[in-house]
Amino acid sequence: MLLATWNVNSVRARLDHVLRYWERRRPDVLCLQEIKAEDPAFPREPFEDRGLHLAVAGQKGYHGVAVVSSLPLEAPVVGFPHLPPGHPLNRERRLLAVTAAGVRVLSVYVPNGEAVGSEKFAFKLRFFGELGSYLNRQIEQTPAVVVAGDFNVAPEARDVYDPEAWEGRVLFSPPERAAFEGLKAHGLVDCLRRFHPEGARYTWWDYRGGAFWKNEGLRIDHILATPALAERCEECDVDLSPRRWKRPSDHAPVWARFRFGPADRPRRGNT
């Protein structure tokens, strides 16, 4: 299974990029973040014409996540199911769970946090805490869980082009790093770091100041997998080329390949 994740910064503005990327990388599952469209405004036809399956959790104007897949998508769940729909953490469409080939896949767009100490920052930390509780429940139900998306946290100094300048700022502050590590402590492995221990493997570059061309980036998009699945991860990397295309998203896609054949799928039913 090849799984990719990409914050596209509007699926309508980036539709040609998404389709072009699909043709190039040919993932089985593509998690999208920041689709910035309500469900009816999602451009379904180009995907359905290609025989692809879709799960969409969108809202007007902001945020919104989706999953595109060549595999049938089962049991879609939007948001945190253990919280009421009107709960603040469920009012913004930032989380979508689906099952593809027996793997529970979560497409997540963690709040940005605005500034350390702000109300939005506290909201971001609460989101992390709740995601951890949700994961506990998911892992009990299936051993194969992937959480893929824009976590808006650079976990370590090697994930930041200028860690001294970024230290303590939003995206690279100690509370956010602790929240990210806390999430991993529920039993998740950062797939990229299994293969690439070096720094300068970023996934986001500011539009301003030609940051990408100077590789002044941060690694804030991640693919986290439960150990049973992470052991089967054969490769994980960042695709830089879409960031060079005309009118790009400010994020690059991340992908991971799992050695995961039909025989490895969790058994359905008992015994």
Place this chain on the structure above:
DNA sequence: ATGGCGTACACCGTACGA
């Protein structure tokens, strides 16, 4: 260096992002 970009929605600018 709080902005130099970019998107959506709506208004001719504002909110938001990271």
